[in-house]
Every structure is written in C-alpha cells, then in structure tokens.
Amino acid sequence: MRRGTALLLLAPAVLLIAALLGAPLAWLVRFSVHEGQVGVAPAGALTLAHYAKALGDGFYLEVFARTLGMALVITLVSAVVSYPLAHFMWQAPRRWRAALTILALSPLLVSIVVSSYGWMVILGDQGVVNRALLATGLASRPVKLMYTDLAIVVGLVHIVMPFMTLSILAALERIDPLLGEAAATLGAPRWRILWHVTLPLALPGIAAGTTIVFSLAISSYVTPAVLGPSGSNFITTLIWQQFTQLMNWSFGSALAALLLALSLAVVFGYVRLLTAAGVFGGPGRGAA
Amino acid sequence: MTALHRLVVALVAAFILAPIVVVVAVSLTDSPIPEFPPRGLTLRWYAHALSEDVFTTSALNSLWLATIATALATPLALAAAYGLVRGRFRGRDAIQTLLLAPLVVPSLVIGLAILLAFSGMGVRDVGARLVGAHVLITFPYMVRTILASLARLDPAVEEVARTLGASALRCFVLVTLPLVRPGVVAGMLFAFIVSFDNVSLSLFLTNARTNTLPIAILNYVEYNFDPSVAAISTMLVAFSLGAALLVERLVGLRRVVGG
Numbered sequence A: 001m002r003r004g005t006a007l008l009l010l011a012p013a014v015l016l017i018a019a020l021l022g023a024p025l026a027w028l029v030r031f032s033v034h035e036g037q038v039g040v041a042p043a044g045a046l047t048l049a050h051y052a053k054a055l056g057d058g059f060y061l062e063v064f065a066r067t068l069g070m071a072l073v074i075t076l077v078s079a080v081v082s083y084p085l086a087h088f089m090w091q092a093p094r095r096w097r098a099a100l101t102i103l104a105l106s107p108l109l110v111s112i113v114v115s116s117y118g119w120m121v122i123l124g125d126q127g128v129v130n131r132a133l134l135a136t137g138l139a140s141r142p143v144k145l146m147y148t149d150l151a152i153v154v155g156l157v158h159i160v161m162p163f164m165t166l167s168i169l170a171a172l173e174r175i176d177p178l179l180g181e182a183a184a185t186l187g188a189p190r191w192r193i194l195w196h197v198t199l200p201l202a203l204p205g206i207a208a209g210t211t212i213v214f215s216l217a218i219s220s221y222v223t224p225a226v227l228g229p230s231g232s233n234f235i236t237t238l239i240w241q242q243f244t245q246l247m248n249w250s251f252g253s254a255l256a257a258l259l260l261a262l263s264l265a266v267v268f269g270y271v272r273l274l275t276a277a278g279v280f281g282g283p284g285r286g287a288a
Numbered sequence B: 001m002t003a004l005h006r007l008v009v010a011l012v013a014a015f016i017l018a019p020i021v022v023v024v025a026v027s028l029t030d031s032p033i034p035e036f037p038p039r040g041l042t043l044r045w046y047a048h049a050l051s052e053d054v055f056t057t058s059a060l061n062s063l064w065l066a067t068i069a070t071a072l073a074t075p076l077a078l079a080a081a082y083g084l085v086r087g088r089f090r091g092r093d094a095i096q097t098l099l100l101a102p103l104v105v106p107s108l109v110i111g112l113a114i115l116l117a118f119s120g121m122g123v124r125d126v127g128a129r130l131v132g133a134h135v136l137i138t139f140p141y142m143v144r145t146i147l148a149s150l151a152r153l154d155p156a157v158e159e160v161a162r163t164l165g166a167s168a169l170r171c172f173v174l175v176t177l178p179l180v181r182p183g184v185v186a187g188m189l190f191a192f193i194v195s196f197d198n199v200s201l202s203l204f205l206t207n208a209r210t211n212t213l214p215i216a217i218l219n220y221v222e223y224n225f226d227p228s229v230a231a232i233s234t235m236l237v238a239f240s241l242g243a244a245l246l247v248e249r250l251v252g253l254r255r256v257v258g259g
Helices: A003-032 A049-056 A057-092 A094-109 A114-123 A128-135 A149-173 A175-184 A190-218 A222-227 A236-246 A250-274 B003-025 B043-051 B053-086 B091-102 B107-120 B126-151 B155-163 B168-197 B213-223 B228-250 B252-257
Strands: A033-037 A043-048
Touching: A003 A033, A003 A250, A003 B091, A003 B107, A003 B126, A033 A250, A043 A049, A049 A057, A049 A175, A049 A250, A057 A094, A057 A149, A057 A190, A057 A236, A094 A149, A094 B003, A094 B228, A094 B252, A114 A128, A114 A149, A114 A190, A114 A222, A114 B003, A114 B091, A114 B213, A128 A175, A149 A190, A149 A222, A149 B126, A149 B252, A175 A190, A190 A250, A236 A250, A236 B107, A250 B107, A250 B213, B003 B228, B043 B228, B053 B091, B053 B126, B053 B168, B053 B213, B053 B228, B091 B126, B107 B126, B126 B168, B126 B252, B155 B168, B155 B252, B168 B252, B228 B252
Parallel strands: none
Antiparallel strands: A033 A043
8 A cells, every 4th residue: 555545544533633632632731821711711821830739739639649549559459350350261161252251341331320320239328238237247337338438449440350351361361371281290289380470471461451450540530429438539520620610620621631641651651661671571562 | 270269250250240230130129219139020110211301312312422423433443444554654653552542541631621622612512522522432442443353354365356456445345344344343333332331521521401321320310319220221231231242243342442
C-alpha cells in the first residue's frame, strides 16, 4: 500500500480523535489556566493559581493521597485475587475456555450500575452479609459495610479484576510448559515450581495488570460515589463536586488535568520504569 | 491442580458472580424490598419495570445511541486499522497509540472535556454530545479487534488478488473484508455493549429530560429501593451477556478486551 493511501485511510480516525479528544482536552486545560469563567467560556487573566491551590492546600493533597492509597490497596488485592483464577484458566482443559473467559470478564460485561446495585443489596444494613452475621450470632447489630472504604475496595476490585486476570494469563501463556515439567522431573514440589518458576515468569503480566488497574482505580468515579462514604473523598468525586455543586469550572478543570497527568504518568512512566528494570525482559514492550 | 487451588478459585468465582446472582435473585422476590434469598417467586417486578416510563424511554435512547455510535465508529475503525496494518510509514506506532488513547484517558476527564467544549461551542443538544462521546469511547475497541483480525490475515492472499488484476478497492471489498468479517462483527457487538452499559461518560452528558438506561437506573436507585431495579438490571445483564457470548463465539473476547 502506498504511503498516501494509508495516511488517507487514517485521516478520518485521526480527525475524530483530534476533534473529540484533543480539542476538548485543550479546552479543559485552557479553563484550568484562567482565573474564572463568564458563562460557558474561560475568562479573566492567565494564572496557575488553580494548580497552586490544588497542590498547595492540605485538604486537596489529602484527597490525592487518599485516592492513591486506596488505588494501591485495590491494585494489591486484585493481584492477589486474580492470580489463582488466571493460573486456573491457564491449566484448565480447552473446552472450559469459553465459560472461564466469560466468568473472568463478566464484571466488565455487566454495567457498573448493575453490580453496584448488587453490592448495595449484599452490603447494606439489611443486606445479605449482615443478615447472615445476625442469624449466626457473630454480630448483635448490623455492621456498617455500605458507604465505607471497604465497600469501595470490594466494588472496585470486582470491576478491575478482568484486566488483571487477562494480563497475568497472557504472561502465563508465554511460559514454555516444559519448564514446569523439567522442574517436576528434577523433584521440585509444587509450591517450589510456583514460587521459583511460574511466579517470576508471570511477573511481566502482574506488572502490566498493575498499571492498568492502578490507573483505572484512581480515575473511577461511579463506585466511590455510589458505594463509598458521602462527601468528596476521591479525586474524582472532588472534581464532580467542583463542577456540579460549586460551579467552579476552572478549579475543577485544574483538578481534572492533574488527574489526567497522573494517570498518563502511571501508564507510560511505570511501563518504562519496569522495562528499564528488566521486568518485561528483552526489547519487548508492556502490554499496556 | 490441588484441592486448595480449586477451593480458592471457587471462592473467587463466587465473588465475581455474587452481585450478579443477587440482582437476578432479587428481581424474582415477592416482597416489596430487595430480599435475598428471595421470598416467594414472582415476575411482577418485570411488569412493573416495563411499565415505568423512566426505564422504557431511556432504554430506547440507549438503543439508539449504541446503534448510531457503532454505525459511525465502524467505517472509521475499519479504514484506520487497514491503513495501520498495510501502511509502511514513520510514526505508525505513534498513530496507533493515538487511536487507542480514549482508553487511557479517564472517562470522567473525557466526559467533562466534551461537556465544556460542546457548551463552549454553543452545542447544548444532549444527543449530539452523547453520540460524540460514545463514538470516541467505542472506536478504540473496534480498532483493536479489527487490527487483531487483520494481523492474522496472510497478506499473500491480497497480493494474489492484486496480481490477477483486481483494483485495490475491489481487492479490499471482495477479499479482505469477507475474511475479517467475524472480527468486524465482534468489534461492533462489543462496541454496542460498551456504549449501552456506559455510565461514567453519560453521567456528565445527559440531563433530567434525556437519559440513558444506566443513568436512569442510577437515578432510580437514589430514591426507590423496590426490586423493579433488579428486574430491569437483569434484562440489561441478559442482553449484554448474550452479545458477549456471540463475541466469544466469533473471535474470542480476549482479542477485543486486550491484555
């Protein structure tokens, strides 16, 4: 194919991204460096005050730190929960493949409003868990589970799991099956094969999954808003509040731009860091 | 596979399925509040949900939106993927990264940016900004699926057609397209689900009068707790899982989702 033809084929798509992603993001950044707004347009002098406020005020820094901390917990838990499933999918007979794939991906295929509603029914004061706790006498009154950080972790781990599971599975599938057999022949017990052969080779997958999951977690809005404590306790809920309740579009835009920078830094920076550290082995690139 | 591993996997599977199973079960309960396990069995919440205007109107909106977004994204993605796979030019990787960028930018940021930019241009039509946002978010999944299908296609097949005198267009329509059709159809189905289920973009772009189904569900749950939400959710789940099964049959879901 001639170069001109290829570029012509790509032009509409590039224009689409430029018009619906590039230009709106530029407009958002423009908002963030203006003092304020008149109507729906940025107005006033150019300023970096909104960024200074977001990065200098203890309250906002605390929300950033809280979000990052929660994302870290969610990433760790999802890696621990996803690994056994990925390992199982890797070893399972071929005819189970379709069913297991649908199972592993189901959180992604079901709208987040549906799973959130499900968690509300499970974690509520009158919910499944509390009724079981009361019935078995493990608790004498309902334990508060809904509208807590725990509910956010549960809801988000559920949603991000498919990405972690698939990343780990992709890495496991690249392992030469003879390696495990060789280790077994040489007398290594199962746990040693897992610890010394399989896990190290699954590391690139875990690393790639970590990147995706972490950036999804810091930028999630629906789960913290629906299942979490009230008030602005996540970067995203804080941004939402700036736009819908306080009508402070410029400051909200600055927060949104910071969130964008943070998640791009995670996705691109982390992969580069891991590649440099040799996690991805050879000249290959991260799956993200 | 040890017994311990099986047990752990069973627990993980239970965790994955828990919210979905609970929603389906609750939709059948005969009590006025969501109860699990359900007390008695009834389909009246389905009748109730289908008689609620908020659900039926918004479901129709969602169907329209997903159809239009998919229809617009498909030709763009097909052309772009073909250009990427067959073209040889510098900056190919950069363009590919750019085309997949909507997956990397947080949806909340995309939603806000589109809301601000469209308002700034004086476009206040909810439909226009919803279509714009949904085309943007469904497009990368289609590019990825079609790229995967094209990559598995032997370029020799096309070369033969060209050598025998077929024009580039004829070769594409009569040779390439039929061979990648499963990939294109799978990409379209997945794009449809992504649009139909989307919350995080639509949340910013809908308003009180024009809604999508997931947003209507979200709003309904805020003030009502009756099991009709579970009924409408179950229908949504059945719809999405049905489409997903088709995608799995056609090309395999993993090719679409990536990872």
